[in-house]
Amino acid sequence: MTSEKNVSSLSDHKLHRRQGRVISPINDSLGDQLRLSSWAKERMPEYLWLGLILMEYRREEGFQKAGAILNNISTQIQNLSKPKLSQILELPYDEQASVFQIILEQVEPFVLSPLTVLYRARDYPQFNEAFNVPEINFEVRLKQLTNAIEIYSPHQSNEATDLRFLTLELHIFAGRIHISKDAPNALEALSIYPYTSHDDERMKMYRPTIRAMEGSFGENEDGEFTSEFWKKIGMITRCNPTRIMHDENTFNYQPFIEQYRKVLEYVTNSYKTESLLDDRFDVIIGSITYALRLFSEIYDNNLGNGILGRYAIRTIIEILIILKYLLKRENDHPKIWEEYKLYGISKYKLVLLKARENELEESAHFVPPLVDMLVNEIKWEEFIDVDLKYFDKQGIREKSIEVGEKYLFDLFYDYDSSFAHGLWGAIRETSMLKCNNASHQYHIVPDIFGVQNLPDVKADCRSIMMRLLDLLKQNYEIPETLMILD
Secondary structure: OEOOOOEOOHHHOEEEOOOOEEEOHHHHHHHHHOOOOOHHHHHHHHHHHHHHHHHHHHHHHHHHHHHHHHHHHHHHOOOOOOOOHHHHHOOOHHHHHHHHHHHHOOOOHHHOHHHHHOOOOOOOHHHHHHHOOOOOOHHHHHHHHHHHHHHHOOOOOHHHHHHHHHHHHHHHHOOOOOOOOOOHHHHHHHHHHHHOOOOOOOHHHHHHHHHHHHHHHOOOOOHHHHHHHHHHHHHOOOOOEEOOOOOOOOOOOHHHHHHHHHHHHHHHHHOHHHHHHOHHHHHHHHHHHHHHHHHHHHHHOOOOOOHHHHHHHHHHHHHHHHHHHHHHHOOOOOOHHHHHHHHHHHHHHHHHHHHHOOOOOOOOOOOHHHHHHHHHHHOOHHHOOOOOOOHHHOOHHHHHHHOOOHHHHHHHHHHHHHHHHOOHHHHHHHHEEEEOOHHHOOOEEEOOOOOOOOOOOHHHHHHHHHHHHHHHHHHOOOOHHHOOOO
16 A cells, blocks of 8 residues: 555556456455445435434434434334335334334424425325424525535545444344454444544544444445435536636747747758658658647647647657657668658558548548548559558557656556547546535536636647657757757
8 A cells, every 4th residue: 555545556456467457456355246335325315314313413412312213213113124214214104103203202393304305295295294394495405405415425524424323223222233242342432432522532443443334234225215315306406517727838838839940940951862862861850840730739729728738749759759769770670761651651541442432521631632642652552551550560658668768658648548549537537527516426517618627738748849859969960059958
């Protein structure tokens, strides 16, 4: 485990090459035996009626009243195994009336009236007869109910732990919980939890004990009830979407871009012979020019905080890795520059062949005559094979390792690839907003109007562009007066 977040490090994970997965330690040890359950989503709605009692009477008095209710239920109602609202509402008429009478002996009807906004008189006449207080209007009851949901949803909060303790009390009064003498801490926690302040140091041990015990009894037995609860409360309350806004990098990159263009112009003019004859020159100068165009488009169109900024920096990083790879391999592979150009053209050729067999809309951004010209520019297309694999049979990750750029690949390229491929992490970060409404279980809603943005990529783009400039300088002489200071 690492850091304050108590999470495992990458080295703690186990690589399963055959499965193509990196398995977390807990999944590796538990495997299919692991069953996750959610207090807030699956169980808390069942016990909100007890939570409303704690809210109204505060902790000390609330425990007394709720304890008295659960104790009386344990002795008088035989068919109630847990104090779940779903079980109470399914009791026969007489037993349901008895439970409500037991509750009303301890609390005023208005305390549970918020639940009548969900459990209406048409479907639950007995419950409404006992707890509906017409003088309390719908909005007030709904607000009280949503407050309770917000308070008791965080599964490790003090308030939620208090409520989770009450879910155990019916088991305690009914004698269904047996604690081994070998577990004195659990016995102590159950005995004095409700009488101990949350400020007491002992609660640091009691709270997790209570939560663990509640979890062990807390299987979700009525998913339909809780699903209906969330559906009903969700439909009568509004979304509260929140957004994350990152500052725009307002640094003036225009002088950098202009000076970079002067460098490329100088190299192009000074190495005209290479420009006429040399594939190596074409690939290096062309690739860096492409990277500069990307950076310029990001800057000129203020896309640093947008999705397209991720596309751009991913491509700029790939260009750096590819150029370093080609330079490293060129001595052992003299034709690598020509083959790299033909590799890219072969990709164009494949699309062109498919386009010739299909009809394209006039508005399509793929223009066959233009691509036809490009495909046949180096040599007649009949002499060009289509390469369906990675260039030089190595993916970009392997190439990054070979040229010492794995850190760049791991940190940025992999991250920005999620945006290029439209994977869910990128979709969630860019296009979905968090609804800050506990009654909606903090779900996510689409950012249809683009009110949220992303951290600006321009500074990272410039950093990679400077590395490309160093690479250019290592291969072509550039006057110091033209160089850009980092």
